[in-house]
Amino acid sequence: MADYAPLKFSVPEPTGRPGDEPDFTGIEIPEAGSARRPEIDAKASSMKELASTMVRVLDDDGNAVGPWADGLDDEELLKGLKNMIRVRIYDERMMTMQRQGKTSFYMKCTGEEAIAIGFQAATRKGDMNFPTYRQQGLLLATDYPMVDMICQILSNSRDPLKGRQLPIMYSSKEHGFFTISGNLGTQFIQAVGWAMASAIKGDTKIASGWIGDGSTAETDFHAALVNASVYKPPIVLNVVNNQWAISSFRGIAGGDDATFAERALGYDIAALRVDGNDYLAVHSASKWAIERARRGFGPTFIEWVTYRVAPHSTSDDPSQYRPKEESEAWPLGDPIERLKTHLINKGVWSEERQTQAESEFNDEVRAATKEAEKYGVMGSGSSPKDMFDDVFKEMPQHLREQRQKLGV
Amino acid sequence: MPQMSMIEAIRDAMDVKLGLDEDVVVYGEDVGYFGGVFRCTHGLQKKHGVSRVFDTPINESGIVGTAIGMAAYGLRPCVEIQFADYIYPAYDQIVSEAARMRYRSNGDFTSPITIRTPCGGGIFGGQTHSQSPEALFTHIAGVKTVIPSNPYDAKGLLISAIEDDDPVIFFEPKRLYNGPFDGHHDRPASNWSKHPLGDVPEGHYTVPIGKASIFSEGNDVTILTYGTMVFVAEAVKAETGIDAEIIDLRSLLPLDIDTIVESVKKTGRCMVLHEATLTSGFGAELSAQVQERCFYHLEAPVVRVAGWDTPYPHAQEWDYFPGPKRVGQELRNMMEAV
Numbered sequence: 001m002a003d004y005a006p007l008k009f010s011v012p013e014p015t016g017r018p019g020d021e022p023d024f025t026g027i028e029i030p031e032a033g034s035a036r037r038p039e040i041d042a043k044a045s046s047m048k049e050l051a052s053t054m055v056r057v058l059d060d061d062g063n064a065v066g067p068w069a070d071g072l073d074d075e076e077l078l079k080g081l082k083n084m085i086r087v088r089i090y091d092e093r094m095m096t097m098q099r100q101g102k103t104s105f106y107m108k109c110t111g112e113e114a115i116a117i118g119f120q121a122a123t124r125k126g127d128m129n130f131p132t133y134r135q136q137g138l139l140l141a142t143d144y145p146m147v148d149m150i151c152q153i154l155s156n157s158r159d160p161l162k163g164r165q166l167p168i169m170y171s172s173k174e175h176g177f178f179t180i181s182g183n184l185g186t187q188f189i190q191a192v193g194w195a196m197a198s199a200i201k202g203d204t205k206i207a208s209g210w211i212g213d214g215s216t217a218e219t220d221f222h223a224a225l226v227n228a229s230v231y232k233p234p235i236v237l238n239v240v241n242n243q244w245a246i247s248s249f250r251g252i253a254g255g256d257d258a259t260f261a262e263r264a265l266g267y268d269i270a271a272l273r274v275d276g277n278d279y280l281a282v283h284s285a286s287k288w289a290i291e292r293a294r295r296g297f298g299p300t301f302i303e304w305v306t307y308r309v310a311p312h313s314t315s316d317d318p319s320q321y322r323p324k325e326e327s328e329a330w331p332l333g334d335p336i337e338r339l340k341t342h343l344i345n346k347g348v349w350s351e352e353r354q355t356q357a358e359s360e361f362n363d364e365v366r367a368a369t370k371e372a373e374k375y376g377v378m379g380s381g382s383s384p385k386d387m388f389d390d391v392f393k394e395m396p397q398h399l400r401e402q403r404q405k406l407g408v
Numbered sequence: 409m410p411q412m413s414m415i416e417a418i419r420d421a422m423d424v425k426l427g428l429d430e431d432v433v434v435y436g437e438d439v440g441y442f443g444g445v446f447r448c449t450h451g452l453q454k455k456h457g458v459s460r461v462f463d464t465p466i467n468e469s470g471i472v473g474t475a476i477g478m479a480a481y482g483l484r485p486c487v488e489i490q491f492a493d494y495i496y497p498a499y500d501q502i503v504s505e506a507a508r509m510r511y512r513s514n515g516d517f518t519s520p521i522t523i524r525t526p527c528g529g530g531i532f533g534g535q536t537h538s539q540s541p542e543a544l545f546t547h548i549a550g551v552k553t554v555i556p557s558n559p560y561d562a563k564g565l566l567i568s569a570i571e572d573d574d575p576v577i578f579f580e581p582k583r584l585y586n587g588p589f590d591g592h593h594d595r596p597a598s599n600w601s602k603h604p605l606g607d608v609p610e611g612h613y614t615v616p617i618g619k620a621s622i623f624s625e626g627n628d629v630t631i632l633t634y635g636t637m638v639f640v641a642e643a644v645k646a647e648t649g650i651d652a653e654i655i656d657l658r659s660l661l662p663l664d665i666d667t668i669v670e671s672v673k674k675t676g677r678c679m680v681l682h683e684a685t686l687t688s689g690f691g692a693e694l695s696a697q698v699q700e701r702c703f704y705h706l707e708a709p710v711v712r713v714a715g716w717d718t719p720y721p722h723a724q725e726w727d728y729f730p731g732p733k734r735v736g737q738e739l740r741n742m743m744e745a746v
Contacts, residue, residue, distance in 0.1 A: 128480070128481075130477075160514060160516075161512065161513065161514045162514050164511055164512055164514070165512050169512070171512070171513035171514070171516045171517065172516065173480075173513075173516045173517060178480065178517065179509065179512055179513035179516060179517050181504065181505060181508075181512075183500060183504040183505070186473065186500060186501060186504060186505050189469065189470050189473030189474060189477070189501070190473050190474070190476045190477035190480065190501075190505070191477055192470075192473070192474055192477060193473060193474030193475060193476060193477025193478045193479075193480075193481075194477035194478065194480055194481045195477070196474055196477070196478060197477065197478040197481035197482070197483045198481060200433060200459050200460075200478075200483070201481075201482075201483075207477070219469055219497065220469055220470075220473060220500075220501075223467050223469050223470035223473055224470075224473075226465050226467060226470065227464075227465065227467065227470045227474055230464075230465055390510045390511045390514060390515055391510070391511055391549050391550050392510070392550065392552075392574050392662075393510065393518070393573045393574055396618065396661075396662035397662065397663075397665065397666075398662065398663065398665070
């Protein structure tokens with residue numbers, strides 16, 4: 001007989017399940033400041049190691065170190081901190097509204113706030129984000145009215161999307177926030193198309209695609225990378241690696257032994273792997289990639305390493321599939337705490353001011369919620385008539401007939 | 409008027425729109441330098457530049473996905489999927505994205521894209537170059553489905569599709585590219601140069617989406633059909649001597665139900681004819697609508713003639729294809745029914 005042992009089928013497992021001690025020893029955390037910062041026109045092939053290491057700026061003591069520490073003045077940093085606090089408080093309030101039965105669904109981005117807030121601070125008006133459902137920070141960092149966001153969540157009479165979309169699937173072209181899809185990954189290739197259009201028209205706007213670690217397994221992820229590689233449009237391809245896709249750890253998306261950023265190398269796309277809980281690193285890497293795109297040096301792929309502290313959604317219970325203390329043990333810490341420590345070290349912030357800011361944002365969110373609830377909760381105030389509009393620009397005969405049948 | 413094949417008419421439509429509207433771009437597999445495997449975009453890159461007409465990777469979800477992104481930016485992409493059989497990787501982008509954009513964003517974003525794709529058999533293409541998947545798109549809310557049968561309609565409908573503010577799937581019956589084909593595969597092929605519908609005006613004109621054409625008037629039976637089968641129906645009418653009214657639907661969604669109902673009420677009989685597989689085909693929709701709206705005018709059950717519910721075979725192509733012999737027999741049978 002042949003000397004072959006029977007083959008074994010392999011299904012990756014995370015390092016911990018409920019009841020286990022959290023174990024992140026497999027995630028190597030390079031020292032802050034150790035990653036090199038290339039020129040923005042660097043060839044992708046000349047910066048390959050940046051796909052495997054991690055761009056980090058804030059060290060364990062909260063000091064900004066290394067070549068990626070740049071530029072942001074105290075005012076900008078304080079704005080970043082405040083925006084992150086605001087997102088977290090907003091999330092908590094919306095979660096409560098779901099528990100109160102005022103909306104059907106919500107998704108928090110707890111622990112990942114730095115990524116959207118830091119990135120958005122580096123974009124310009126006119127740029128377009130193609131977000132996933134966990135980038136509410138991109139919209140909250142603009143002047144888009146919070147009341148409108150809540151009205152969308154409540155599907156009420158002032159819902160900008162007329163009750164047609166699942167809560168949190170906002171849309172605002174004016175604020176550079178592409179309509180969110182529940183079909184995962186589809187927006188990643190659309191973002192590339194938008195960026196191609198910007199280049200075709202000789203514009204200077206850039207696009208940003210967003211996707212989670214789990215959805216990198218979708219075909220549209222590959223579509224985005226191959227088209228970005230071919231046409232070199234002005235785009236930043238963001239992968240938010242928060243370790244979990246509902247109950248599947250990143251290994252189920254093929255991200256256990258190789259980093260997600262390394263996938264870009266085969267496409268000759270510049271890649272950065274960044275500490276996503278380090279606001280300074282996030283902003284600095286975003287600025288680098290956005291400038292590179294806007295100057296015509298092509299796409300950048302960024303893997304943001306973070307941890308999904310929140311459940312996937314209000315319909316999810318992470319205690320069923322991961323160690324309870326895992327988020328506490330996450331080695332990159334909490335983005336708000338880390339920036340807060342940095343600003344306190346710099347002498348421009350304090351625990352008192354932190355508490356005060358939290359209280360102010362609590363008031364803002366409460367007031368916005370109260371205002372939004374006036375227009376109805378849980379779908380009340382939406383009209384069945386709105387169901388038939390906007391399927392097409394002009395309503396065809398068969399839809400007119402169906403609407404008449406419903407009697408609206 | 410110049411005489412054009414369907415290929416030339418389709419190319420001319422894109423040429424006209426590329427010339428008139430700077431936001432129109434044309435792309436797909438082999439579409440740029442080479443001009444497409446069926447030559448529909450031949451010369452367009454040279455004339456309009458590589459930024460407006462270009463080649464893509466073999467990546468259908470990417471072709472449609474990028475088109476959706478471009479449309480969100482403000483362009484009007486007209487993309488080619490090389491064969492309708494290859495459209496399935498793009499299905500999610502069409503169904504879940506392009507078709508839903510206006511609705512889900514309350515008009516904030518729209519998808520004015522045209523997806524051209526050759527469909528149908530008759531060229532010995534086997535199961536991966538012969539399918540007619542139109543019913544997979546008419547079932548989807550938010551996308552229009554168009555299928556011309558001749559050069560004049562092809563140019564006018566394609567210009568309408570490109571100008572339409574909603575996504576349009578534009579099926580091109582590839583067996584009709586070079587000439588009207590009546591299903592008699594064993595006879596010499598004819599070409600468009602001798603056919604009145606090969607007379608195609610130069611420049612800009614439109615054929616409206618959502619309007620059927622009464623291809624041939626008649627009094628005794630209505631044949632509802634589209635694409636390649638229009639000319640099969642015409643041949644059957646001539647060969648059987650049955651006074652059929654042949655309606656070329658041209659647009660499946662929106663559907664010109666008024667023209668259909670008027671005709672069936674006049675003739676009292678209805679045959680639905682398409683090349684796509686029978687079960688859950690678009691003929692089922694047509695049959696249901698005719699029954700709902702014309703029941704008391706019908707003198708016989710609505711009859712569907714379609715491709716068999718098998719994959720499109722290679723060697724048995726002409727046994728699969730609903731040709732004049734099969735259609736003629738079905739038509740005679742239904743005329744004999746009381």
